[in-house]
Amino acid sequence: MTVKAQIEQWFEHFHAHPEVSWQEVETTRQLAEILTGLGVKHHTFDDVTGVVAEIGEGDRIIAVRADIDALWQEVDGVYQANHSCGHDANISMVLGALRYLQQEALGSRIRFIFQPAEEKGNGANAMIERGAVDGVSHLFGVHLRPQEEIPFGKVAPAIHHGAAVFLEGRITGVDAHGARPHQGNNALDPLFAIAQFIKTIQFSPYEAYSAKLTKVQAGGDSLNIIPGTATFAIDARSQSNSVLNELQERITAGIEAIGKMHAVEIELIWSDYTPAAEVAEEAVAIATEAIVETVGEEAFSPAIITSGSDDFHFYTIHQPALKAAMIGIGADLAPGLHHPAMTFNREALDIGARVLSATLKKASYWKN
Incomplete structure (x- = not known):
């Protein structure tokens, strides 16, 4: 199976099995099962959901975070867990990046943080407390963007959340x-x-x-x-x-x-x-190079400023020296994030995974 096909299969599974914040039990179990099947060392936690995995070797650590929780909202007259937040896509893109990186030589360790409870605004703090970014020099995230921000095919090196x-x-x-x-x-x-x-x-x-x-x-x-x-x-x-x-x-x-x-x-x-985003210029420079090399200069979009928020930025509040940026993936997403009937162009999943893998590889060799 190609990596692209595997990403789509992962997305279908997580999309069909959403779990709300702090209750991502089956999501965590499925992630651990996938990582075991890929031969990737990882660990879970006794007291919270989520998974942390690593590949590569060396003293330097580059990390990427995927949020794994869903929203609780009314869909067609029924209240239920629903991935209108796009976190099912984020999980799939990060797993896809891992798969692509397994075929590459790396200059450092790459840590994959599958974080619970972003929608509650405190999942990042739980991962911080459990050492998820200890020793990490660069941290990246990835998120699909609404079509009014960037169209399908465009990729931005950073999202400036409010x-x-x-x-x-x-x-x-x-x-x-x-x-x-x-x-x-x-x-x-x-x-x-x-x-x-x-x-x-x-x-x-x-x-x-x-x-x-x-x-x-x-x-x-x-x-x-x-x-x-x-x-x-x-x-x-x-x-x-x-x-x-x-x-x-x-x-x-x-x-x-x-x-x-x-x-x-x-x-x-x-x-x-x-908190609002604290974006590092160095992380943006790395992501910019990766975007241009992966999908071409015509696909590059300037950094996005959005009124939405994300607990990703707690990582830099906690660790100010951390060089972080969240990559925005154009996906023709409509009507918008958190809309119960949200849809997007699924071709964006493989684009996001390839750009992210290139970013992480480039960061693993980056010299300050």
């Missing part, structure tokens, strides 16, 4: 009869105030950022009760880590002031922070 963080809030006041609002503490008024407030937060127009309500829940079936409790969620994003930090501070301060003004308690819990 930073993101989520806020869950609970407003606690007192219910009241619709005829006697003065007897309670209405949760809806502060909720609407929060919705208006986050639209007033402004930074320089040269900064890319956003904050928006993504969930609101209040009241029950009775239409004559003014609800005293409500819950809400906010999605906050920025292309800059520093701007996101300030955005988070302003949102917190503003909501606390709204709570005092309306005489209600507002509990805030920030979670699932993912």
Whole structure:
């Protein structure tokens, strides 16, 4: 079987067997089985899902990361695990790169990190804690890109993801009869105030950022009760880590002031922070050369700037000396990432695997 055909077969399997974050048990088992069949030494973990494998020899270590979890979303009226995130493609491209590299002479060890829970924003930290990037000098990732970013056939040497963080809030006041609002503490008024407030937060127009309500829940079936409790969620994003930090501070301060003004308690819990990309010029240079040599100069696309986020960038936050970049693969992906009916040109899988293998091989011989 050709490597290309094997990549397509792997994709079909992982696409048909999605598992959500931290529950990638069968995915982990299947990866371990594939790696065993390829004669690649690897190890799993007792307390988390995921696999780490290595090929090659030497003191230097080059690494590549593939995220392995799926989303939980409604598909055709049914809630289920679904790989609309494209992680099934990422797994297959990284396995394909491994297969291609097994046919090559390498200048260092190549480590393959099959990471859980990217969609939860904390899978990378679990791998970091378990030594996945210990001793690693260069780290690469790979991801299919939506067609509005780059078309099929184009490949970018880096993706500049933005930073993101989520806020869950609970407003606690007192219910009241619709005829006697003065007897309670209405949760809806502060909720609407929060919705208006986050639209007033402004930074320089040269900064890319956003904050928006993504969930609101209040009241029950009775239409004559003014609800005293409500819950809400906010999605906050920025292309800059520093701007996101300030955005988070302003949102917190503003909501606390709204709570005092309306005489209600507002509990805030920030979670699932993912940092903006810290992309190394050297990693981009390596990937650029690999792209041009593999698919030609006409297929090269400049680095992508996207408002999406990825926990891949925790690796460089944890280890600042790590030279990292995530390669973007044009695939005519539509309607978009995380859309339940997402589709893409599967010819992109082999392109991604070949570019990635060339990048890793080139990095294994790269001299600083």
